[in-house]
Amino acid sequence: MASKSYNVGVIGYGLSAKVFHIPFILVTPTFKLHSIVQRTPKPNDDASKDHPSAKIYHSADDMFADSSIDIIIVTTTPDTHFSFTKSALEAGKHVLVEKPFVPTSAEAQQLIDISSKTGKLICVYQNRRWDSDFLTARKLMADGKLGRVVEFETHFDRYKPVAPETWKGKLGMNDAGGVIYDLGTHLIDQAYILFGLPKTVTAVFANQRNDSEEEPDSITVLLNYGVAGPLVTVKAGVMCIDTEQLRYWIRGTEGSFKKFHLDPQEDQLKAGSSKPGDSGFGVESEDRSGKLVTLEGDTHKQTVVKNLKPVTYAKLYEEFSKAIEGGGEKQIPVKASEARDVLKIIEAARESAKSGKSVTL
Template sequence: MASKTHNVGVIGYGMSAKVFHIPLIQVTPSFNLHSIVQRSSKPDDDASKDHPSVKIYRSADEMFADKSIDIIAITTTPDTHFPFTKSALESGKHVIVEKPFVPTSSEAQQLIDVSSKTGKLICVYQNRRWDTDFLTVQQLIKEGKLGSVVEFETHFDRYKPERPPTWKGNLSMDHAGGVIYDLGTHLIDQAYVLFGMPQSVVAVFTNQRGDGAPEPDSMTVLLKYGHGRPLVTAKAGVLSIETEQLRYWVRGSKGSFKKYHLDVQEDQLKAGLKPGDKGFGIESDDMSGNLVVLDGGKAVRTKHKNLTPLTYASLYDGFRKAIEGGGEAAVPVKASDARDVLKIIEAAKESAQSGRAINL
């Protein structure tokens, strides 16, 4: 018997929708791009022209009321995620919501409770769990190639001297904005996937641009896991002038792995490629990481290529499988995971303000 077609509605028509969600919806078996909420269009930014067969709504409430929609993808700014997710669940829709999930861990728990009550699933779009170099790091650790990991650094450094005039450039204690929620969510989520909840958090936020703004634009967050466990550094800077930006540096008792460059999938999606296209997710050999291991007591370095890409489509396909019978256990990025990451972020904010370590 043919599987059911799941109608998907997308709230928002910015870069997130155009680059990270709509292309993945279009390649997910049994998912149908049904409708888009675009509050106002422009001649050069019109969802109805880009997707002439799709319904266009001018408000989220119209989409919530459409009983033919099975899933809603929320791609709007973080301050809208809580009310939109709650309304979508209560209107009988499954939800996939952009990161950061919601501003606070308490709001995350409220939505987890609503999900349980309604029987509708939530998946958080932490796509960088499917960065091919991150999956390669996971495999190296799992296979014991590095021995016992003692330090793990994950970086998202860039040269961006101009502050973005959006939520990404504005850290507020009441809203999910600024570097810790933008890039930090990815970095901390990856550490959480590898090592779980830390024992304590130490964070420093700073304004590297020196632009006079009170909000920080850069961060260094240390996650402490205790004796015999790794020390994790999550770092994002905006004035990093490099020909090759460091992405990972993992050190263990048997070896180390250092990787430069960012995963290629985002740039490929921006260029119009999709998962399944030839070469999607595959980086050039010169971008491969450096693996150093002991051989006869001597450190020997070799190039270590990435795994075969699973691609960001795996997140959407995993959510499809959860909806089609796998249930909460099969959701690829659970709301409870995002809640825990928010607890780490909240501890980092408290540490940066107080200047002390925050125990979890």
């Protein structure tokens, strides 16, 4: 028996929709790109020309009212995520929401409650859970290659001297902006699914581009899991001039693992050099492999660790499809409750950076 096909509507037609969502909708067998909300098409940016078979709406309300739509993808700015997700759930649609989920953990809980009441599912697009280097590091830890992990560093450092003018460059009180919600969400989410909620959070927010303290552009967040747990360091900086940017440095009682460079999927998608389903999509050059160092007696042994075969960000869409087809809450690849907990960590980091004190969760 053939699987049911689900009509998918996309709210927004910016980079997120074009690069991170529509390509994966098109390769998910049970999903059909049904419609797109683009408020102001332009001659060189027109969803109707790029996707002539899709309906084009100029209002999200019109999409909510379309009874033929089963799933709505929210790709707009974070300050709109709560209202759009709430309206979609109440209109009887399943929802996939770009990260950051919503500005606050309280709003996240409200949406979880609405999801439970309506029976419609929420998935949050924490796609970097499917970075091949992260999956490789996670397997090394699960296989006991590092022993008990005592320190875990996750970095997203770059040389980016000009601040973005979008929400990613502005840490507002109510709009989930700035680096902690942009890159920090990815890094903290990865730490969360490895180790859970920390006992305490200590954070320093800085402005590396200039001496202004108004808009932090860089973060260092320490997640403390107690005496027996690891110390997790989350770092994102914008003035890191280097030929190789550190991505992971994991130290354990039996070995350490160090990896440089980022997973290539984002760059491939942006450049159009490779797309989901291509044989080279998500494949990182072997010369960028991580290094595992262990002890044999008193001798250090270094081993090159090639990345696992990419499952790619398409896996998130595949799993969400299975959840909608009948797998339910347990099958959702990134649950709203998990995104809520990540927001609790972010809120604690903001409080710590403001007060100069550690915050207990």
